[in-house]
Each structure stands twice: as structure tokens, then as C-alpha cells.
Amino acid sequence: MTKLRVNGKDVTLDVSPDTPLLWVVRETLGLTGTKFGCGMAQCGACLVHLDGEAVRSCVTPLSRAEGRSVTTIEGLEPSLADPLRQAWILEDVPQCGYCQSGQIMAAAILLKENGKPDDGDIDDAMAGNICRCGTYPRIRRAIHMAAELKAGGK
Amino acid sequence: MSGILNLSRRGFLKAGALAGGGLVLGFRLAGTARAQEPAAAVFAPNAFLRIGDDGRVTVIANHSEMGQGIYTSLPMLLAEELDADWARVRVEPAPVDPAYNHTAFGIQMTGGSTTTWSEWERFRRCGATARAMLVAAAAAAWSVEPATCRTEKGEVIHDASGQRASYGSLAEPASKLDPPADVKLKDPKDFTLIGTPVKRLDTPDKTNGKAIFGIDVTLPDMLVAVIARPPVFGGKLKSFDATRATAVPGVRHVVEIDRGVAVVADGFWQAKLGRDALDLTWDEGPLATLDTATQGEAYAAQAATPGAVARNDGDAAAALAGAARTLEAVYELPYLAHATMEPMNAVADVRQDGCDVWVGTQFQTGDRAAAAAAAGLDPANVNLHTTLLGGGFGRRAVIDAHFVREAVLVSKAVKKPVKVIWTREDDVRGGFYRPRAYHALKGGLDEKGDPVAWQQRIVCQSFIAGTPFEGFIIKNGIDGTAVEGADDLPYGIPNLRVEWHQAPGGVPTLWWRSVGHSHTAFAVESFLDELAHAGGKDPLAFRLELLGDNARHKRVLQAAAETGGWGEPIGPGRARGLAVHASFGSFIAQVAEVSVGEDGEIRVHRVSCAIDCGPVVNPDTIRAQMEGAVAFGLSAALHSEITFKDGRVKQRNFHDYKVLRIQEMPEVDVTVIQSTDSMGGVGEPGVPPVAPAVGNAIFQLTGKRLRSLPFRAEELKR
Numbered sequence: 001m002t003k004l005r006v007n008g009k010d011v012t013l014d015v016s017p018d019t020p021l022l023w024v025v026r027e028t029l030g031l032t033g034t035k036f037g038c039g040m041a042q043c044g045a046c047l048v049h050l051d052g053e054a055v056r057s058c059v060t061p062l063s064r065a066e067g068r069s070v071t072t073i074e075g076l077e078p079s080l081a082d083p084l085r086q087a088w089i090l091e092d093v094p095q096c097g098y099c100q101s102g103q104i105m106a107a108a109i110l111l112k113e114n115g116k117p118d119d120g121d122i123d124d125a126m127a128g129n130i131c132r133c134g135t136y137p138r139i140r141r142a143i144h145m146a147a148e149l150k151a152g153g154k
Numbered sequence: 155m156s157g158i159l160n161l162s163r164r165g166f167l168k169a170g171a172l173a174g175g176g177l178v179l180g181f182r183l184a185g186t187a188r189a190q191e192p193a194a195a196v197f198a199p200n201a202f203l204r205i206g207d208d209g210r211v212t213v214i215a216n217h218s219e220m221g222q223g224i225y226t227s228l229p230m231l232l233a234e235e236l237d238a239d240w241a242r243v244r245v246e247p248a249p250v251d252p253a254y255n256h257t258a259f260g261i262q263m264t265g266g267s268t269t270t271w272s273e274w275e276r277f278r279r280c281g282a283t284a285r286a287m288l289v290a291a292a293a294a295a296w297s298v299e300p301a302t303c304r305t306e307k308g309e310v311i312h313d314a315s316g317q318r319a320s321y322g323s324l325a326e327p328a329s330k331l332d333p334p335a336d337v338k339l340k341d342p343k344d345f346t347l348i349g350t351p352v353k354r355l356d357t358p359d360k361t362n363g364k365a366i367f368g369i370d371v372t373l374p375d376m377l378v379a380v381i382a383r384p385p386v387f388g389g390k391l392k393s394f395d396a397t398r399a400t401a402v403p404g405v406r407h408v409v410e411i412d413r414g415v416a417v418v419a420d421g422f423w424q425a426k427l428g429r430d431a432l433d434l435t436w437d438e439g440p441l442a443t444l445d446t447a448t449q450g451e452a453y454a455a456q457a458a459t460p461g462a463v464a465r466n467d468g469d470a471a472a473a474l475a476g477a478a479r480t481l482e483a484v485y486e487l488p489y490l491a492h493a494t495m496e497p498m499n500a501v502a503d504v505r506q507d508g509c510d511v512w513v514g515t516q517f518q519t520g521d522r523a524a525a526a527a528a529a530g531l532d533p534a535n536v537n538l539h540t541t542l543l544g545g546g547f548g549r550r551a552v553i554d555a556h557f558v559r560e561a562v563l564v565s566k567a568v569k570k571p572v573k574v575i576w577t578r579e580d581d582v583r584g585g586f587y588r589p590r591a592y593h594a595l596k597g598g599l600d601e602k603g604d605p606v607a608w609q610q611r612i613v614c615q616s617f618i619a620g621t622p623f624e625g626f627i628i629k630n631g632i633d634g635t636a637v638e639g640a641d642d643l644p645y646g647i648p649n650l651r652v653e654w655h656q657a658p659g660g661v662p663t664l665w666w667r668s669v670g671h672s673h674t675a676f677a678v679e680s681f682l683d684e685l686a687h688a689g690g691k692d693p694l695a696f697r698l699e700l701l702g703d704n705a706r707h708k709r710v711l712q713a714a715a716e717t718g719g720w721g722e723p724i725g726p727g728r729a730r731g732l733a734v735h736a737s738f739g740s741f742i743a744q745v746a747e748v749s750v751g752e753d754g755e756i757r758v759h760r761v762s763c764a765i766d767c768g769p770v771v772n773p774d775t776i777r778a779q780m781e782g783a784v785a786f787g788l789s790a791a792l793h794s795e796i797t798f799k800d801g802r803v804k805q806r807n808f809h810d811y812k813v814l815r816i817q818e819m820p821e822v823d824v825t826v827i828q829s830t831d832s833m834g835g836v837g838e839p840g841v842p843p844v845a846p847a848v849g850n851a852i853f854q855l856t857g858k859r860l861r862s863l864p865f866r867a868e869e870l871k872r
């Protein structure tokens with residue numbers, strides 16, 4: 001049995017502890033907003049927060065989350081989720097949308113640590129997240145906008 | 155032409171398609187068997203529009219949303235003529251039915267950058283017809299002439315009496331009326347939605363995890379399968395031992411199907427561990443020695459002999475012999491995987507009496523037929539549910555329906571709902587690539603540096619030969635998807651010959667965003683640049699002169715040159731290159747600004763893009779597609795290739811099948827030309843000019859002409 005906290009709720013899971021957190025979140029807990037893209041920490045589609053830090057859930061065994069707190073796109077705190085979603089909608093960032101949960105979760109970590117990122121900060125923070133549709137220019141713009149919205153909302 | 159039926163009068167509502175009552179309006183294609191079978195419509199909701207008595211407008215989209223924005227553009231077309239309240243408009247995917255067939259291709263599908271122009275008339279007409287019926291219902295209730303009523307934001311208004319009624323309140327009475335035989339469509343100057351940057355309807359759910367892609371579909375009692383497929387294309391399973399695989403906890407079944415061995419488990423991870431534990435023996439077949447280098451030699455040998463003639467103006471051979479100066483060059487492009495972010499997958503639930511399939515697909519008609527055949531069922535008993543696509547780019551328009559068939563065969567074997575998931579490695583190594591292409595070019599210039607001869611021999615596989623599409627696409631021995639973009643060269647060169655050799659098959663190939671144009675434009679626009687420089691001419695002026703009466707090419711070329719600063723001073727270490735290419739009915743020019751580092755690393759700083767796609771539905775969608783096309787084209791220009799050694803694909807995942815990342819993304823500015831010319835597509839045509847524009851800039855900067863993709867930094871090291 002593995003005990004952890006997911007999106008603010010305590011869960012106890014009877015799942016093999018070496019199972020990647022991605023599949024526990026998606027299949028055991030039914031939180032399908034976190035995506036499978038590569039399975040080897042290359043694309044960022046599976047990015048979740050573990051105790052407030054970005055992790056690639058596709059290579060993070062469930063055992064590493066034991067006793068810790070996992071946040072997925074479905075549970076991202078409003079202070080970050082609201083400005084990011086608003087900016088994503090205003091800039092119409094997504095195309096196919098498959099990578100966007102991971103993009104937003106990566107952007108959330110950036111905004112938490114840096115209230116006013118420049119393009120270089122954004123590129124550094126987002127370099128691990130692939131978007132095949134090429135929404136990169138809009139991701140940059142939306143992160144700038146989200147930073148302003150977040151600052152304004154304080 | 156389509157006939158319009160008021161489905162709500164045909165027992166349609168009672169069938170539960172619209173439990174709340176209201177107006178259902180759709181089109182039925184004349185002459186289909188179903189048209190004589192009213193009962194069939196009950197189960198095949200042959201409609202593009204529902205208006206509930208709550209006033210909600212549901213547009214049923216017969217084309218798949220794979221990022222191109224069609225779940226917004228199609229509703230815009232309909233809502234424009236309906237005068238709907240856009241805030242009340244939602245969209246849902248169509249089921250599979252002949253009524254939803256592509257207006258030009260006659261099957262239900264999404265591809266070829268065709269959706270907007272192919273539905274431009276039908277969706278607007280559907281909205282206008284519904285509007286007329288709502289007006290008629292209101293006018294009857296008020297005992298006024300319909301012509302004295304107007305509509306606005308989901309209401310019918312009679313100004314003289316001050317009466318107004320919402321579409322929701324009119325849905326029921328309107329559903330009892332006959333549709334008018336003909337309706338007048340709006341004058342484009344009266345458009346209020348079309349032509350404006352309407353926000354996408356699908357964005358909110360794509361920011362909160364709620365959007366459902368094929369891979370997210372979950373059914374009660376569902377199992378997950380991962381399939382071991384042959385390590386070499388064309389290989390066959392000789393034998394396998396599942397002892398170790400079945401010992402993996404959670405593995406429930408190991409099933410042999412025609413495409414390999416499926417390990418079926420409670421979840422993906424157990425299935426994958428089970429697959430890893432399979433002991434497999436393959437007969438690798440004739441491609442076991444396939445090697446990229448030797449294949450290249452074989453292509454070169456083919457190109458040394460005359461091919462099938464795709465175009466022949468004048469006498470290219472004679473003109474080359476008589477030219478003041480001749481150039482020869484070979485351009486090569488590799489196989490490319492589409493690498494959609496969502497790996498291939500499908501969910502199937504095969505029961506004795508029927509089957510349901512959930513899949514993100516571009517090819518509903520073929521997929522459903524294949525699912526029915528694989529399940530041994532009548533297609534009428536197969537429901538195919540289209541989900542969102544986590545990227546398409548052509549990869550989800552497969553002629554053999556393989557990813558759907560896999561799920562159906564496994565579900566049938568284990569008698570449970572099954573989701574088949576491909577790993578990224580399965581996807582990268584799974585074939586259906588953009589064909590490898592070899593272009594041998596010869597050009598001749600006269601004394602003034604004007605081109606007098608052009609000869610191009612193309613060698614590539616055909617993914618059309620031997621398929622049901624053969625009769626439509628292959629003409630006189632020429633596969634149109636292999637030579638498009640070359641056999642329609644727009645430049646006024648008097649002696650022009652384009653030939654094609656079909657390369658041996660075996661490696662599964664497929665349309666890849668912009669199809670043949672993805673390789674022909676690189677060869678054509680780069681070699682044309684070579685001719686310009688050889689004749690001492692400015693590449694822009696050279697093109698403009700040769701384009702003659704091709705006004706749309708010239709218009710975009712001039713627009714991109716202007717925004718891209720062509721001919722203006724540029725910072726040290728930087729240069730510009732340009733390319734223009736027409737495909738899928740649209741005309742696009744791009745100016746790329748590049749620099750090259752000491753280590754040869756290519757950096758693209760900016761791409762100025764101009765597009766003429768005719769009348770514009772959503773300008774922001776066009777911008778988004780141009781931005782995305784630049785990223786897609788740059789991935790191919792700078793990074794991606796599929797190569798073979800010992801019959802095996804050498805690449806596995808995003809670490810060695812590289813694609814563009816955010817830090818490499820240039821600034822992209824997009825000029826959308828205001829145009830009343832014929833309407834083209836926007837999903838694909840932004841891709842072809844990218845690589846040649848960048849390559850031409852590299853030449854401008856370094857004097858080195860790179861003729862193979864992806865461009866290699868080592869060739870530019872200083």
C-alpha cells in the first residue's frame with residue numbers, strides 16, 4: 001500500500017510501487033489531464049508537481065511519491081491556475097492541446113519562482129516541453145500575460 | 155447537391171438524439187441508399203445543427219479537430235448565417251454516416267487542408283435555412299410577414315410591434331415546418347463573425363485537463379494492450395513464448411494478431427512490462443538488410459535513368475545542351491515520422507452483436523469499415539466515436555486502419571473493451587513515414603542569366619499505389635502525391651521536364667503535413683535560388699520576373715519581402731532567404747532570417763510569412779497555423795530524420811528523433827492577404843517554404859549550399 005496526497009486528497013493505493021506515477025494518476029485515479037508523450041522524460045506532457053516541484057511522472061515511480069503531495073493539472077491551485085488559464089484562453093494558445101497540461105504545469109512552476117520572467121527565462125523553463133503543433137510563440141506571450149495577471153491579482 | 159431535410163419531423167427527436175425537443179436540421183446527400191430509409195436516420199443523426207429549447211446551439215462537426223481549429227471555424231460558418239448568439243454555440247463530433255461525407259471526396263474524413271473550403275457553402279446554407287425556419291415560426295405566431303422580421307444574437311425581432319422571441323422558444327414550432335427550398339446567403343460585407351478573430355471553442359477544456367483524446371477514453375472493465383510488432387517492416391512472427399509475459403502481475407492475456415503479439419493487462423505499465431518479457435522469434439523478411447546509405451545509392455541509380463513523365467514543356471534536353479551555362483544538383487530528404495504528441499491508440503469494445511470504437515481519427519469511413527470487417531460485423535452495428543486528436547498531420551488518416559484494427563482484433567479475442575496504446579518507440583519505429591525523396595535537378599541559363607531549361611527527376615515511394623485511392627490519384631503512371639509542387643512549377647521556364655521514379659516499397663509511408671510539397675518545395679525553391687545566384691540575380695527579382703502572370707504568388711512574395719525586410723541592411727552574421735510555394739489552394743511566401751554559430755549551429759531568428767488563402771474565416775486560426783507550420787517545417791529542416799541499419803529504424807524517441815523546442819522557435823510574423831480569390835487551405839501549406847527559405851538564407855550567409863535535410867551543423871563549422 002502506498003499513501004500519498006493527490007490534489008489535496010489523501011489516497012491509499014494498492015499498486016506496484018515501481019509503477020510510474022503517470023499511470024497511477026491516469027489509470028488508477030482517472031485523472032487523464034496528465035498525458036503520456038514519450039515515457040522517458042523527453043517531452044514534458046506528463047509533468048506534475050511533487051511537493052511543489054516539477055517532475056516527469058512518466059519516469060517517477062510511485063514509491064517516490066510515498067507520503068508526499070502530488071498536484072496534477074486538475075488540482076493546480078487557483079492562484080496559478082486562474083491567471084495561466086485566462087492567459088492561455090486570451091492568447092488562444094492550444095492547437096491540438098495534447099501537450100498543454102504539461103506546458104501549463106511547467107509554466108506554473110516558473111511563475112511561482114519568478115514573478116516577471118523574460119523570454120530567456122521562459123525558454124529555459126519550458127525547454128523540456130515539446131509542442132508539435134508549434135504553439136511556442138503563444139506560450140511565450142501567454143506566460144508574460146499570466147505573470148501580469150498574477151501580479152495584478154495580488 | 156445536398157437536399158435539406160427537417161429531421162425533427164421524422165421521428166428523429168423521439169429517438170433520443172434530442173430529448174429536450176427542438177429543431178434538428180441537416181443535409182442528406184441525394185441518391186444515397188439511406189435517403190430512402192427514414193428509419194435509418196433515427197440511428198444516424200444526419201444533422202449539422204441542433205437548437206435546444208434552452209436556446210443552446212449545437213453544431214455537429216463532421217471534420218476532426220486535430221489542432222487546426224476546425225471545431226471553431228465550422229461553427230462560425232453556420233452561426234454566421236444563423237445569427238446565433240455565439241456565447242450559446244457549442245460543438246460536438248459527428249457520428250459516422252454518409253450524410254457527413256466530405257463534399258469533394260465522398261467519404262467522411264479530414265485532410266488535405268480542405269475542410270473550410272469544402273464546407274464553406276454547406277455549413278452556411280444550413281445556418282441560413284435554420285434561420286429562415288425560426289423566422290417563419292415567429293412570424294406565424296405574431297401573424298406578421300416573415301420579411302418584416304430580423305434576427306440578431308439568437309433572437310427573432312419584429313421591430314414594428316416590438317416583439318422578440320429567442321431561438322430556444324422557437325425551436326419546437328420551427329421543428330414542425332418544412333425547410334425553405336432555397337435561402338439567400340449573406341453578402342460577405344454583412345458578416346459579423348466570419349473574418350473576425352473569434353476565440354476557439356475548444357481552448358478552455360484544453361487548459362484544465364478536461365479535453366478527451368482517444369488515449370483518455372476509459373470504459374468499465376477495460377483492459378490495456380501493448381503490442382509487439384515486427385522489428386523489421388514486412389517481418390512475420392515465427393513463434394513466441396509468453397511464459398514470462400503472463401507471469402507479470404496484471405497481465406491477463408497474450409494474444410497473437412496479424413500485426414504482432416498483444417499483451418493485455420489491467421493497465422499500460424503491466425502490459426508494457428509483459429511485452430518486454432515476451433520471447434519472440436521473427437522471420438525478418440526481405441527488408442532485414444535495409445540500410446539508409448545503400449538505399450540512397452539505389453535511389454541515385456534510379457535517378458540516372460529516365461522516369462515516368464509528369465510534365466514536359468518544350469525540349470529540356472535540347473535546351474540544356476544549348477544553354478550558356480548549366481547547373482546540376484541533387485537534393486535529398488529523409489523519411490520522417492509525424493510524431494504526434496499523442497501516440498497512436500484506439501479503444502474498441504467488440505460484443506457479439508455490435509462494436510464501439512473510440513479513436514482520434516482523420517478517416518472515419520475507412521476506419522469503421524475496417525473495424526466492422528475485423529470484428530466480423532455489419533458496419534451498421536459498429537459505432538465509431540471520434541475523439542479529439544492529439545495531433546494528426548496525416549498520421550491519423552491511415553488507409554489500412556491499422557491502429558483501429560489492432561484494438562478491434564484484441565478486443566474481439568479477449569471479449570472485453572480494450573485500449574491499445576503505442577509507446578513513443580512504437581510510434582517512431584512504426585512506419586507510415588513521409589517518403590524518403592531524391593531529386594536530381596539540371597538547370598540551364600542563357601547568356602543573360604535567364605533560365606531556359608529545367609529538368610527534375612524525383613525518386614520516392616508511392617503510398618497510393620495498390621490502395622483504393624490509386625484510381626483517383628495515380629494518372630498516367632504518375633502518383634500526384636509524389637510530384638505535386640514540382641509538376642506545377644509556376645515559373646516561366648520554356649523547357650521544363652519533370653519525371654518520377656517509384657522507389658521500391660516495403661517501408662510503410664504516408665501523407666505527412668503538406669505531403670509531396672514537403673519535399674518538392676525544398677528541391678524546387680532551393681534550386682531556383684541556385685539558378686538566381688548563378689545568373690547573378692537577386693532571388694526576389696528573379697522570382698518575380700519568372701512568375702509572370704501568377705499574381706497570387708507575386709502578391710505574397712512581395713508582402714513577405716516587405717515585412718521580412720528583404721534588401722534592407724541586416725546585422726552582422728545574419729542573412730535572409732526566401733521561398734514561395736503554392737499548395738492546397740493557398741499561396742505562401744516566407745522570408746527567414748538566420749545566423750550560424752562557430753560550431754555550425756543554425757539559428758533561425760525570424761520568419762516573415764505572407765499567405766493568400768482567399769476569403770478568411772478566422773484570421774487568428776490562420777496565424778496559428780502559419781506559426782505552427784514554421785515550427786513543423788523547422789523540425790524537418792534542422793533535426794528530424796528516420797534512418798535504417800540492418801533493417802531496423804535507428805531512432806527511438808524524442809532524444810534521437812529530435813523536433814523543435816521553444817528555445818529554437820523564431821519570431822513569426824504573419825501577413826494575411828485580403829483576398830476574394832478562390833479559397834484554399836491553411837493546415838499544411840505553411841510547411842513547404844520553411845526549409846528552402848532557411849537553406850537559401852544559409853547560402854546567402856555562408857556561401858554553402860546545403861542540399862540534404864536535415865541541415866547538418868558539421869557542414870557549416872568554421
